[in-house]
Amino acid sequence: MKIKLLTSLILFSMLSINGYSQQPDNWKWLNPSPQGNSLFAMDFTDNNTGYSAGAFGTVIKTTDGGGNWTQLTSGTNTRLLSIDFVNNDLGYFGGFYQLLKKTTDGGQSWNQIQLPVEGPFDDQFSIMDIKFINENTGYVLGFFQLESKIWKTTNGGANWITQTTGGANYLNTLFFLDENNGYSAGGALGSEIIKTTDGGSNWQLVEYYENPALSDIYFFDQTKGVAAGEDGCVLVSTNSGLNWTRTGSPTSMDVSSVIFTDEQTGFGIGAGSIYIKTENGGINWTEQNFGFSSTKPFMDAQATPDGKIHAVGKYGTILLSGNGGLSWQTQYTVTEKTLSEILFVNNNTGYAVCGYSGGDILKTTDAGETWISQIEGYHTPMYGISFTDSETGYIAGSIDIQKTTNGGTNWINVYSSTTNEIFTDIVFTDPNTGYVAGSYGKLLKTTNAGQTWSTGVISTNGSMITSLCFVNENTGYAAGDFGEIAKTTNAGQTWTNQASPLQFAYLTSIDFQDENTGYVSSGSGLLKTTDGGTTWSIMNAPAGGYYKIQFRNNFGYAVASNGIIIKSTDSGNSWIEQPTVTDNGLYALYFNSDNYVYAGGLLGSILKTIPSELIVTSTENNLSEITQGFVLAQNYPNPFNPSTNLEIGISEMGFVSLKIYDISGKEISTLVNERLYPGTYKYRFEGTGLTSGVYFYTLKVNGLSQTKRMLLIK
Numbered sequence: 001m002k003i004k005l006l007t008s009l010i011l012f013s014m015l016s017i018n019g020y021s022q023q024p025d026n027w028k029w030l031n032p033s034p035q036g037n038s039l040f041a042m043d044f045t046d047n048n049t050g051y052s053a054g055a056f057g058t059v060i061k062t063t064d065g066g067g068n069w070t071q072l073t074s075g076t077n078t079r080l081l082s083i084d085f086v087n088n089d090l091g092y093f094g095g096f097y098q099l100l101k102k103t104t105d106g107g108q109s110w111n112q113i114q115l116p117v118e119g120p121f122d123d124q125f126s127i128m129d130i131k132f133i134n135e136n137t138g139y140v141l142g143f144f145q146l147e148s149k150i151w152k153t154t155n156g157g158a159n160w161i162t163q164t165t166g167g168a169n170y171l172n173t174l175f176f177l178d179e180n181n182g183y184s185a186g187g188a189l190g191s192e193i194i195k196t197t198d199g200g201s202n203w204q205l206v207e208y209y210e211n212p213a214l215s216d217i218y219f220f221d222q223t224k225g226v227a228a229g230e231d232g233c234v235l236v237s238t239n240s241g242l243n244w245t246r247t248g249s250p251t252s253m254d255v256s257s258v259i260f261t262d263e264q265t266g267f268g269i270g271a272g273s274i275y276i277k278t279e280n281g282g283i284n285w286t287e288q289n290f291g292f293s294s295t296k297p298f299m300d301a302q303a304t305p306d307g308k309i310h311a312v313g314k315y316g317t318i319l320l321s322g323n324g325g326l327s328w329q330t331q332y333t334v335t336e337k338t339l340s341e342i343l344f345v346n347n348n349t350g351y352a353v354c355g356y357s358g359g360d361i362l363k364t365t366d367a368g369e370t371w372i373s374q375i376e377g378y379h380t381p382m383y384g385i386s387f388t389d390s391e392t393g394y395i396a397g398s399i400d401i402q403k404t405t406n407g408g409t410n411w412i413n414v415y416s417s418t419t420n421e422i423f424t425d426i427v428f429t430d431p432n433t434g435y436v437a438g439s440y441g442k443l444l445k446t447t448n449a450g451q452t453w454s455t456g457v458i459s460t461n462g463s464m465i466t467s468l469c470f471v472n473e474n475t476g477y478a479a480g481d482f483g484e485i486a487k488t489t490n491a492g493q494t495w496t497n498q499a500s501p502l503q504f505a506y507l508t509s510i511d512f513q514d515e516n517t518g519y520v521s522s523g524s525g526l527l528k529t530t531d532g533g534t535t536w537s538i539m540n541a542p543a544g545g546y547y548k549i550q551f552r553n554n555f556g557y558a559v560a561s562n563g564i565i566i567k568s569t570d571s572g573n574s575w576i577e578q579p580t581v582t583d584n585g586l587y588a589l590y591f592n593s594d595n596y597v598y599a600g601g602l603l604g605s606i607l608k609t610i611p612s613e614l615i616v617t618s619t620e621n622n623l624s625e626i627t628q629g630f631v632l633a634q635n636y637p638n639p640f641n642p643s644t645n646l647e648i649g650i651s652e653m654g655f656v657s658l659k660i661y662d663i664s665g666k667e668i669s670t671l672v673n674e675r676l677y678p679g680t681y682k683y684r685f686e687g688t689g690l691t692s693g694v695y696f697y698t699l700k701v702n703g704l705s706q707t708k709r710m711l712l713i714k
Contacts, residue, residue, distance in 0.1 A: 024612065025567065027581045027599075030368045031606040032316050032333035034060055034069045037582050039312035040299045041083045041129075043091070047306040051107065053080035053093045054312070056580055061107055066310050066320045069331070072107040077580050084130035084138075092157070094127025094140060102157055113157045115140065125149060131174040131182070139200060141174050141184060150174075150184070152200050166194040166203035175217045175225075183241055185227050187213035193227060195241050207244050211235065215256045215270075220263050226282040228255040228268050236282050250287045251276050257301035258282075259309065261324055269311050269319075271297040277325065290319075290328045294336070296603075315584065315603050334371040335360045339600030340383045342590040345390045346679055351408060352588065352600055353395055355381035361395065363408050368598060368608050374408045384425040384468075386434065394450060396423035396436045403450050414450040425468045427476070435492055437465035437478055445492055458486050458495045467509040469518070472655065477533060479507040479520050487533050498533045508547045514673055519572060521549035521558055528572050541575040542566055548589035553671075555611060559586035559599050569613055581607060593681060630656075630701040632708060635685070639711040642687040646671070646697060649680040654702035660685060661696045668695065687712045 029035040039054035048065045052058075057076040060069045074080070078095045085091030091107065094100045098117070101110040117123050125142035132138035136156050142149045148171040151160040165171060171186035171194070182200065185193045185207075191214050193207035212230035219225035219241070227235045227244065232251040235244040249255075253271045260266040268276040268285065273293050276285040298313035311319035318331040339362075340355035348367050354360035359379035362371045382397035394414075395402045401415040401423060417423070421439045428434035436444040441459025446452060458465050463484040470476035478486045483500040484507065500507075505524040512518035520527040520536070523545040527536045544560035556568045558575075563583040566575045586607075588600035599607045631649040638644060650656060658672040668690070671683045685697070692714045698707040 024576075024579050025597075025609040026612070027565070027578070027607045027609045029071075029316075029606075030598075030608050031335075031371055031604050032331055034071055034316075034331070036316040036584055036603070036605045038299070038314045039316060039318070040079075040081045041093075042300050042302055042310060042312045043083050043085050044302050044304050044310065045085045045088050047304045047308070049085075049088045049106075050302075050304075050310060051083050051085055051091060052300075052312045052318075053083040053095075054316075055079050056582060057095075059083070059093060059107060065304070065306075065308060065322075066318070069318065074101070075110050076101070082127050082130045082141075084132055086132045086135055090135060092130050092132065092138070094130050096126050098123045098125050098127065098142065100127055100130075100140060100157070115142075115151050116160050116162050118162060121145070122149075128172055129174040129184075131176050133176055133179050137179055137199075139174055139176065139182070141171055143171060143186075146170055146188060148184075148186070150200060150203070163200045164203055166205040168192040168194045168203075168205055168208075170213070172214065173216050175219060177219055177222065181222065183217050183219065183225070185214040185217040185229075187211075187229070191227070191229070191233070191235065191244075193217065193241060193244065206241050207235075209244075211246060215254070216258045218258050218260060218266075220260070220281070224281065226258055226260075226266065228258040230254045232268075232276070234258070234268060234276070234282065234285060247283060247285060249276060249285050251285075254297070256297070256299050256313075257311065259301050259303045261303045261307050261309070265324070267301070267303075267309060267325060269298045269301045288325075292328070292330065294330065296336075315605075333604055334362055334373055335604040337604060338585070338602050339588045339604065339606065340381070341385050342588045342598050342600050342606075343385045343387060344590060344592045344598075345387045345393075347592060347594045349390065349407070350590070350592070350598070351385055351387070351393065352606070353382035353385050353397070354604075355383040355397060356587070357381065359397055361408060361411070367592075367594075367596065368606065371606070374411070384423065384427075384436070386426045386428045388428045388431040388434075388449075392431070392449075394426050394428065394434060396426035396438070398422050401426070401436060401444075401450070401453075415444065415453050422464075424464065424466050427468045427470050429470045429473045429476075429491075433473065433491070435468055435470070435476070437468050437480075439464050441465055441480070441484075443478075443492060443495075456492060459484055459497075466507060469510045469512050471512045471515050475515055477510050477512055477518060479510040481506045483507060485510070485520065485533060485536065498536070500527070500536055501538055502527065509549055511550050513551055513553070517551075517571075519549045519551055519556065521546035523561075526558060526572070526575075539572045539575070541568075541572075542577050547585075547587040550589050550591055552591050555591075555613075557589055557591075557597055557599075559589050559601070561585040561587070563601075565599060567611070569611075593676075593679065629704065630699065630706070632697075632699040632706045634708060635697065635710045639713040640687065641712060641714050642690075644685055644687070644710060646683045646685060647680060648672075648683075648699055650676055650701055652702075657698075657700045658683065659698050661698065662690075663694050663696075 037055040037058045042052040044050035057074040059072040059074045080095040082094040100113040125144040129141040140151045150163040170188040171184045176182035191211040194203045212233040214229035217227040232249040234247045234249045255268040256270040266278045296314045296317040298311040301311035307324040309321040337354035337360045338356040342352045344350035352362040359382040361374040380398040384396040387393035399417045402411040423438040443456040444453040463480040465480040483503040485498040486495040505522040507522045509521045526539040526541045546558045549558040565578040584602040584605045586601035590598045633647040635644045656676045660668040
């Protein structure tokens with residue numbers, strides 16, 4: 001992470017951290033709402049109660065007709081492709097690797113259902129669709145490597161019988177009119193439709209043409225049906241599916257779902273911002289526009305008895321029409337642009353900028369629970385952000401540098417490149433002094449709060465500088481492509497290249513704890529130095545294309561372009577991969593002062609967690625008023641064994657250190673050593689491994705200091 005003007009994290013002392021085992025964290029989706037993983041299937045049991053399932057074991061539920069959705073715990077992170085509910089409480093979902101689960105309490109708990117494993121690859125089959133006729137009788141459709149299988153149960157999933165598929169090889173969907181009459185459709189090289197009239201004891205291939213593959217099939221009654229699929233293909237049958245005629249569909253978009261609100265009015269929903277509609281039972285179709293722009297395809301749709309139309313799709317998209325298709329709305333998302341950086345100025349107020357695609361500036365005032373966009377219309381991509389106080393901030397991006405003096409309500413341009421440079425990072429070390437880096441190793445510096453900028457160079461080989469980090473007013477570091485790492489000790493006047501073990505790697509971020517200890521992320525691995533960059537070593541971390549790394553004392557995270565999040569609790573000596581939350585690329589990372597960690601990335605994805613090891617009880621002290629510039633509270637409890645809590649307060653931004661000493665004056669631990677924004681901060685000190693006696697803790701703020709003592713009794 002580049003910016004060292006960070007609020008402090010509540011951390012355990014370095015004395016105790018090695019005793020902690022690394023634990024998985026619980027990540028919460030902030031944007032989009034309720035989550036951003038792709039949804040592949042949905043099912044409504046009545047006008048109000050509906051379910052949807054998707055990537056990483058995602059299951060969501062609504063009880064108010066799609067107005068609000070909540071996430072359920074599925075007990076798996078396997079991709080889910082199908083879901084079917086018999087009533088509000090009884091339902092099933094299925095996914096990769098023959099996964100099938102059942103709930104009898106409305107999704108509060110799920111139990112594994114075992115399907116037959118009769119061949120060497122049966123356990124590799126994906127559950128493409130599920131259809132239950134009643135509480136006992138149901139069908140499951142599986143697919144693996146151009147082979148389809150259908151399993152049937154007559155006792156609620158306790159036992160299953162494998163059925164033949166009439167010669168069809170690539171089936172996607174099931175539809176049953178009753179216990180006897182059913183259809184399945186799909187195709188790889190052409191359309192495939194199979195039919196049964198005896199509950200699946202026999203399936204007959206009734207359609208195999210050179211029409212595109214089919215995604216969905218729907219029957220009004222025993223005779224009339226509609227099927228739809230790739231390239232806008234819509235087929236109609238009026239003789240119980242024995243023969244099919246392709247209609248004159250007006251679109252070339254892939255249709256994933258075909259639904260009807262009555263016998264005449266139907267909708268084909270799939271890719272893009274358009275859909276197709278029929279008002280004569282599927283004979284003729286017209287192309288319609290949803291009224292909003294989106295690149296997220298819809299994967300499944302359903303109409304409820306009250307005429308509402310629901311659809312779900314890629315990246316958590318949820319679609320709703322409450323008036324039979326007259327108007328449409330999607331779930332809340334503040335932006336669909338890709339986040340490149342996140343920064344908080346205090347526990348509640350934070351900003352995010354978007355790069356890689358069109359630019360955007362987002363702001364939250366409630367710790368990330370809701371965000372607003374601060375710009376309208378298209379803007380150039382933005383990559384770096386830095387604030388010098390709660391109101392004054394800067395953004396660097398493609399060509400421009402912008403500034404706000406009112407918390408982002410307005411942004412003004414303070415620099416524009418005349419040679420189309422891309423500015424990738426920005427850092428301010430005090431209210432007046434700031435640095436911007438970017439393409440061709442270019443460095444800009446201001447000493448008057450952005451009024452004027454001087455030009456310099458960091459890289460001698462023309463590298464793109466991707467990340468900056470200053471640990472004090474003079475000492476800073478830069479990282480870029482071709483393994484470029486550089487250091488300055490004279491406030492950016494000159495830079496010295498450092499030897500990198502990843503000479504040809506694209507280095508994506510750099511983060512220093514102090515003048516000695518620093519970290520670098522890259523697409524080829526993670527680096528660490530403990531001697532100010534004189535030497536760098538490759539850390540033992542899971543392979544991944546990492547875009548950001550950030551540490552606070554011993555705790556660190558790194559995020560990757562495939563959605564992987566890894567965590568270290570021992571200064572990078574070891575790492576664990578967090579339970580997979582998403583495969584949306586993650587490019588932004590930030591620790592906040594209240595222990596919360598934020599990650600952001602593809603299509604506006606924003607996630608939040610608190611490290612499980614760092615959850616601490618609230619303080620009993622109240623530093624509501626800071627009248628002397630800073631306050632150092634008495635530790636509590638005191639005496640203590642083995643841990644105690646410390647609290648500080650500062651009234652203006654400055655460099656802060658909080659250190660622990662023994663009776664001889666030897667430094668025991670550093671709890672804080674960085675710039676902090678005004679506010680109160682809480683820390684925990686662990687005395688495990690220390691002997692009983694008096695210890696001192698000293699707070700230094702902008703050259704002033706205060707010391708208090710505490711007593712450890714064992």
